[in-house]
Amino acid sequence: MxxxxxxxxxxxxxxxxxxxxxxxxxxxxxxxxxxxxxxxxxxxxxxxxxxxxxxxxxxxxxxxxxxxxxxxxxxxxDISAALASIATHIRDRFEGVVVAVTGSVGKTTVKELISAALSSAGPVLKSIGNQNTEYGLPMTWMRLEEQHKFVVLEMGMRGRGQIAHLALFSKPTVGVVTVIGTSHIGELGNVRAIAEAKSELLQAIPNDGIAVIPSGGEFSDFLRKAARCPVVTFGEGGDVSVVDSRTDFSENRTEISLEARGERLSGSVPGLGSHQAQNAAAAIGVCVGLGLPLHDAMGSMSLGDIPGYRMKAVEFNGATILIDVYNSSPESCMEALQNLALAPSTGQRIAILGDMLELGDYTEEAHRRIGAEAARLNLDRLSLVGRAVHWARDGAIDEGFEGRLDLYGSAEEAARVFARLEPGDFLLIKGSRGMALEKTLEAAGVKTDV
Incomplete structure (x- = not known):
C-alpha cells in the first residue's frame, strides 16, 4: 500500500x-x-x-x-484519477503488446478470441467480466504478472472521451474496432457520433502500432483515416476474409474457413452464428498485424471460450433453447433472429424478445425493424417482454406476421412459453442486460451452465 x-x-x-x-x-x-x-x-x-x-x-x-x-x-x-495513475504506473513498466478492443457489437467475444489466439505465442492477461471501464481496467492491470507477454483489454463506451481516457493510461499498441452500430445511440444521438467516439481508440495507437478494422461498412474509410499506423482489415475483401462458415448447434461451435493474405485457415470457434466467423477474422487480423504464425493462432483460438449468456444452445425436453440475454442492440438482435431462422428445427421457431435499451429517440424505429424482421423470417411465435416491445409487435403486424403474438409484463411471465414447447422446437431468448431475461429460464426450471 x-x-x-x-x-x-x-x-x-x-x-x-x-x-x-x-x-x-x-x-x-x-x-x-x-x-x-x-x-x-x-x-x-x-x-x-x-x-x-x-x-x-x-x-x-x-x-x-x-x-x-x-x-x-x-x-x-478523485478515485477514478487515482486508479488511472496506478494503472499508468504498472503499464509503463510492461514491455509487451497491449491490444484494446471496442465496438458496438461483439467486443467481448472478439476480446476472448484474440486472447485465445495470442496464447499460442505466450501468456495473456485479459480483462474479465464487465471490467471495461475506468474502474475495471485498473483492476486488470493490477493482475499483471512478469510472465505476461500480451494484455488484451475490452474498452466500453458511454460517451465521448471515455475511450480516450481508457487509452491514455492503458496505452494500447494494437486497436481493434469490431463494428459501428447503434448501441448507446441514446447517449450520443447518431451513428456518426458513435463512430467518432470509437475512433478515439485508433487515434491513440502509436505510429508503429496496428489498427484492425472492418473492411466494409459506412465508416470503414473514416476509421482508416483515424489511424496513423498500419491498418489490417477483416471481412469481405479484407486482409482477413471469411470463405465459409457452418453453425453446429449441438456442439455450440461454428466451423469456419478464413483467408488471411493468401493463406487458407480452417478450424472451429466457440459460439453460434455466421457473425462468429467475422469475430474470428478480427482476431486473426491482430495476429496478421503482429506477424504471428497463423495456423498456431487458429488452433489456439479453437480452444477459447465465450462468457455466459451469449448465444449458446441448451436442450430442454427435446427442444433447443438459444440463450442470448447478456445484452441486445438492433444489430445483435437481427443476427440472433437470423440464427434462429437458420436453426435445424423440425418444429416451431419461437422468439422471446425483450426491450433494447439505451436507444433514445431511435427506440421506436429500432423495435419496429426487429418486429418486421421476425415477420420476414416467418417465425411461428413472437413473445415480447417490456415497455418498448409493443413497437416490435406493430412492426411485425405491419409486415404481415402470421404467427402468434404475445406481450408479457415480465421475464417470469414469459416463462409460460416453455409449457407449449415440443420436441424439435427452437426457442430464442434475447434482450438487453437490464431486462434480465435469464429469469425466464429460472422460472421455467431450465438448467444451464451458461
Missing part, C-alpha cells in the same frame, strides 16, 4: 502498511488482499460499505473523504 501511496504522491503513517494484491470497487466481490475503492454512484456510496469489504478480506480502502474505517485508508481527491 505504501507503493500505491507513493505513486499517488502521498504517504502512510508508520506501522499501517499492508500488502495489496488486487483492487475491488464492489464490497460484495471483495477478496482477501484487495484495496477497496469507495466509489460514489448515483444510488450507492461505497464509503458506506468499507466495513463489508473489510469483512471479506479487503486490507485497505481508497476514499474520497475522511471517514471511519476498520482498515487503513488512503484519501484521494
Amino acid at each position: 505504501s507503493q500505491i501511496a507513493s505513486v499517488l504522491g502521498g504517504s502512510l503513517g508508520v506501522g499501517i502498511d499492508r500488502e495489496v494484491t488486487g483492487i475491488s470497487v464492489d464490497s460484495r466481490t471483495a477478496n482477501p488482499g484487495d484495496l477497496f475503492c469507495a466509489i460514489v454512484g448515483e444510488a450507492m456510496d461505497g464509503h458506506d460499505f468499507i466495513g463489508d469489504a473489510a469483512a471479506r478480506g479487503a486490507v485497505a480502502a481508497m476514499v474520497s473523504r475522511d471517514v471511519e474505517s476498520p482498515v487503513p485508508k488512503l484519501v484521494v481527491k
